Amino acid sequence: MAGGPTREGHPVSAAQPAGPSYPTSLGTSTAETISLLGHDLAGDLMGKVGFGELAMWLVTQRRPTPSQVRVFEAVLVALADHGFTPTAIAARLTWVSAPDSLQGAIAAGLLGGGSRFLGVTEDCGMFLAEVLARHADEVPADPADDAAWEPLALTAVKEAKAAGRYVPGLGHPVHKVQDPRTPRLMQIAEEEQLKGPHLRLFDAIGRVHEQVLGRKLPLNGAGVCGAALADLDLPVELLRGFALLARAAGLLGQIAEETRRPVGMDVYLSVDRAATQVEPD
16 A cells, blocks of 8 residues: 555554654653753753752743742742651651661651641642632732732631631641741742732731731741742642652651661650550440
8 A cells, every 4th residue: 555554544654653752841861862841951951950940940841030949949948847747757657667668758758748737838829829819800009018918818818717718827836926937938039029929918818817817826837838839930739749849858857867866666666655445436
């Protein structure tokens, strides 16, 4: 048959690929080269691009500015490690149980990233983005006018209360008055002229929520990180991924310390020896 070999009864042109094609703008390789984001990995990126910059670039497929990288890396530092949190304990205890599975220990810690730990970063970013989208006509004409954000902040808190929802990013189990990460990240974003609508709305919520909730709560670090990431135009549905990226480094540090100064077995034995038998419910 003219046209050469056939596939499913149809002639195959010589210019047609022999198999499926899977387009990507990320990494590809040949026998001699590795390409990433359209650049030569070895020649253009290694030793020239920091990991934080690359992480943003991979997600957005736009090279971030130095100002964006500074805010982004401040977020990663803020979320990397907070001591013996449930995620850290889970990683250490998994390491105690299976020291041959480093990936299992890190995965155990990452799997604990949810609505109370780490996941608040995404929850807050999404909450703020939804408020801004729903009330776009109420966004202040002058974004730098902090007081002008307060009516929208009041509306956001009232709506959350009426719906029986918590406002993500309000309150902290340890920092009852102020989370030290919050003002610092606000300051860095301001210095880099990247304090956008999400951070400004979140800041205003911190000032007005007591009028609705009847008590003063701090704006926590996970929440301010979510607002900052949203202001960097990162996809709000992926913000938890950046929190997990940061925490992976912290968990590796936790496991490294467990090898030098182990406490995991003591934690296990403390719980085991304190267990008391009770009648079933």
